[in-house]
Amino acid sequence: MLINPRPSEVPAAAHDRVYRTLRSRIMYGDIAPGQAMTLRSIGEEFEVSMTPAREAARRLVAEGALSMTSSGRVSTPELSSERIEELAALRALIEVELASRALPRAHMALIERLQMINTSIAEQIARQDAVGYIRTNLEFHRTLYLRAQAPAMLAMAEQVWLQLGPTMRALYGRLRRKELPHFHRLIVASLKAGDEPGLRLAVRSDVTQGLKMLAR
């Protein structure tokens, strides 16, 4: 009997492809806050009928990536400053815990990988590429948190990122960064030193800094 040589390349249902593409766009700030979309237009873009388009949209609504009016229309959310503050606090709570759990398992290979990602972030900044910056920045965090071996917590953190996606675009479009966020260096340094309190503070600061200015 033949074993499927690539079990990860399962057919990929249509609704899942739509979901994943939209999710990436939202999480990485490809879509501005308040952007409306119809189920038919989604289906048209992905060349599927309304059924899978509706499923993908509904899934994103359930995750807070899209908001829905009482009549069923979906759009990217426009977050109030109170909600931004809440989501920033959630990021701080969850990601500090994830970093703390990753610390004892963080070996040199991981730290080098994080430094690589940091240089990549610097490139995106130089290129003024907002979407690239957001994606690479989140990749830095995800790479660290994966070491925590805590999938449920990581999923929660990603859900918060998703909710903040369109808003992050508005933020990073405003504060034109010139250099690598220096808390990333602090995170790497704390990891090297095995300094847990320092790591917790660095992560909390990194996560909070940008969003604080946006919430006012």
Place this chain on the structure above:
Amino acid sequence: MLINPRPSEVPAAAHDRVYRTLRSRIMYGDIAPGQAMTLRSIGEEFEVSMTPAREAARRLVAEGALSMTSSGRVSTPELSSERIEELAALRALIEVELASRALPRAHMALIERLQMINTSIAEQIARQDAVGYIRTNLEFHRTLYLRAQAPAMLAMAEQVWLQLGPTMRALYGRLRRKELPHFHRLIVASLKAGDEPGLRLAVRSDVTQGLKMLAR
């Protein structure tokens, strides 16, 4: 022009009714872990077609209330002990923060209401009603956290409850309680005294206690 006298009583779409009913069942431990269900049987029970049944199921999958096999079949999840530990830690993180934010706004009316709920919990314990116990226990927590005025955080907390629902049933079926969890009394006492560190400890303990024993 007439204003709708009950704006909250909008027609209620079929898929939403299915979703809400299933969500309650899962969150309050009405369904055991590992219980499978088909889309057609859901539709049959609620006298709707497969379309709204599928939407409700998909929404619950997105929230982690149901798990899905690669072939699209859904069932209540059977959580590993690692995942239970993670979810317990998330409860601790988020709910301690919610309680802390509720504290400065907690007036006498709220405290009295919490005490009422506590006597209600004692009744459910005397009646050996597992589902009633879980529901009333969560009502205690929700009542407190509503005062925090932090809807995004509360939604996250409820999502964790939802994921733990079927497992909670298995837990409370095992440890036949005899009396009101005494951390509930500690929570109320800390609220009365305005003692924030005490409140944080009491909430963390209450949230962690039961799940710790289940995770081994």
Place this chain on the structure above:
DNA sequence: ATGTGTGTTTTGTGATCACAAAGCGAATTT
């Protein structure tokens, strides 16, 4: 100008159907 009414168009909802794949059970083979 502003608000109002009306007809048209757009849009989400849910039912139904065809299809393919997964699950399942019994009979058969090793």
Place this chain on the structure above:
DNA sequence: AAATTCGCTTTGTGATCACAAAACACACAT
């Protein structure tokens, strides 16, 4: 006896359609 094969049944997926309600635009009246 255990494993396998084959056929039937169950099940999820996605397309299509009818329908009702919401959104919209335009004309009209104030």
